[in-house]
Amino acid sequence: MNRMFTRALISGAVAALAGAAHAATPGFVETFQSGLNGWGSNPSLVTLVTSGGADGAADAYAAVSDTGFSELLIRRSATDGPEFSGNFLAAGITGIAFDVNELGIDDGLSIRVGFGTLGNFWVSNTSIDPQADTWETFSVQLIESNFTEVFGAGGTWNAAMSNVQRFQIRHDADPIGIMPDPSTGDFGVDNIRLIPTPGAGGLLALAGAAALRRRR
Ligand SMILES: [Ca+2]
Ligand SMILES: [Ca+2]
Ligand SMILES: [Ca+2]
Numbered sequence: 001m002n003r004m005f006t007r008a009l010i011s012g013a014v015a016a017l018a019g020a021a022h023a024a025t026p027g028f029v030e031t032f033q034s035g036l037n038g039w040g041s042n043p044s045l046v047t048l049v050t051s052g053g054a055d056g057a058a059d060a061y062a063a064v065s066d067t068g069f070s071e072l073l074i075r076r077s078a079t080d081g082p083e084f085s086g087n088f089l090a091a092g093i094t095g096i097a098f099d100v101n102e103l104g105i106d107d108g109l110s111i112r113v114g115f116g117t118l119g120n121f122w123v124s125n126t127s128i129d130p131q132a133d134t135w136e137t138f139s140v141q142l143i144e145s146n147f148t149e150v151f152g153a154g155g156t157w158n159a160a161m162s163n164v165q166r167f168q169i170r171h172d173a174d175p176i177g178i179m180p181d182p183s184t185g186d187f188g189v190d191n192i193r194l195i196p197t198p199g200a201g202g203l204l205a206l207a208g209a210a211a212l213r214r215r216r
Contacts (some may be wrong), residue, residue, distance in 0.1 A: 023086030024164065026093050026196030030083070032060040038080025038188075043070040054099035054135040054190040063103060063166025064169075065186035070129040072109070073170035073180040074189055084115075084194070088142065089158065095195030097139035098169060100187055106132040112176070113140060114168040120155030121166065122147040123176050135190070150178045 030037065032048060040046045044066045053059030064074045078085035096113050113132070115121035124147055128138040140146050144157040152160075169189055170180035 023082055024084055024088055024093055025082075026089050026091055026194055030192040031055075032062050032096055032190060036062060037083075039074055039076050041042075041074050041078075043068070044072050044074070046074050049188065053188075054101070059190070061099075061101070061188045061190035063186065063188050065103075065164075065183070067184050069182040069184060071180040072183040072185060072187075073168050075166060075168040077167075078165045084164050084192075087166045088115075088164055088194075090162070091194075092197040093142065093194045094197050095139060095141045096147045096193070097137060097195060098192040099135050099137050099190040099192075100128060100130050100169075101135045102130045102132045103186045103188050104132065107183060107187075109171045109174045109183065109185050109187055110181075111138060111187060113138070113165050114150070114170055114172075115166060116152070116160035117155070117163050117165050117215070120152035120160045121150055121178075122157065122160055123150050123168075123170070123172060124148075124205050125176070127172065130187070134144055135188075139195070148176050150176055158213050 032053065036046065036048050039062055041064060044064050048060060048064050049063045050060045053061035062074060063205055066072045076084045076127060100111050101110065109129055110127040112124045112127045114121060116122050124140045126140060128147070129138060130136040144162065147157070148153065168180070169184050171185065172180050
């Protein structure tokens with residue numbers, strides 16, 4: 001059983017366990033094999049590329065580009081679907097990881113993850129600048145000290161974690177700002193995953209193990 005199929009099987013099983021709950025699902029992996037699924041941007045250009053993803057020649061990914069010096073990001077909102085929104089605390093989501101590729105030339109990007117409510121938004125303190133044409137993994141544990149609140153002074157970390165409405169993967173060079181930074185660069189994203197609490201169940205643990213195994 002190949003890795004892509006294994007992950008799809010696990011994702012499907014986890015989603016089935018979660019039933020029709022309209023909330024983020026621990027263990028969920030956005031592989032882009034079924035399309036962009038609501039991931040987009042404005043004003044960056046987001047396109048589905050059906051080959052050359054993180055899992056090989058026949059694997060799809062999302063490409064993000066901009067040639068007009070506007071903010072470089074890919075995002076998903078609650079209105080695009082439930083998978084990356086809702087109550088992360090109650091769901092037991094303890095980390096975020098994704099695969100990222102600088103595509104073509106290395107534009108010297110600083111790729112971070114950000115999420116929160118409409119008025120209470122947090123961006124990861126750490127970033128990744130992948131090598132050109134190489135898939136690498138970025139991951140961050142969801143604890144307050146790993147993030148900076150960029151919008152909504154006074155809104156708490158727990159309030160943002162409890163009601164995620166916007167989820168971004170963005171280019172944001174130091175210092176971290178309210179908005180992603182403009183760039184003429186491009187990057188690819190694949191396998192955006194919501195990491196479950198360790199020991200949250202055999203199937204969820206299996207999902208984590210599958211994600212780890214493919215990194216070795
Ligand atoms: Ca993929
Ligand atoms: Ca690039
Ligand atoms: Ca910045």
